[in-house]
């Protein structure tokens with residue numbers, strides 16, 4: 001997995017932690033700010049598009065996840081703890097279902113190189 005992608009993921013986990021902490025304190029502005037870190041901004045969706053370029057269905061799952069995170073922000077704006085928790089649970093189930101679909105294996109450098117070259121050929125349309 002690309003280092004950048006891992007960093008994104010750790011950012012998502014941090015955002016979930018911040019949502020939870022802020023929710024417990026009823027700090028609605030902080031809940032909203034943390035949810036926005038996972039929200040469906042144009043920049044975020046562009047990043048997902050690049051990451052999922054060679055993985056069919058990835059972008060759709062990613063976009064669905066970010067829309068679910070948007071609902072956390074909306075519930076926080078309404079100062080509704082139950083709706084915020086529901087939206088958080090809904091968002092976390094998008095995390096886990098994506099992780100179930102896209103598992104990465106640890107492989108040797110040779111296996112990785114061969115797969116990367118095959119992907120490159122497929123991407124560029126070469127035989």
Ligand code: HEC
Nearest residue numbers: 001006009010012013061062065094095098099102103104
């Ligand atoms: C669109 C797909 C997708 C979504 C949605 C998603 N992830 Fe991930 N995430 C991945 C993939 C793929 C990996 C690599 C999995 C593997 O190594 O098997 C990963 C890895 C991670 C890692 C490990 C990072 C590391 O440093 O190795 C963390 C932490 C993580 N995700 C957290 C989250 C959290 C929290 C959410 C939701 C708030 C989330 N992810 C949503 C695809 C996704």
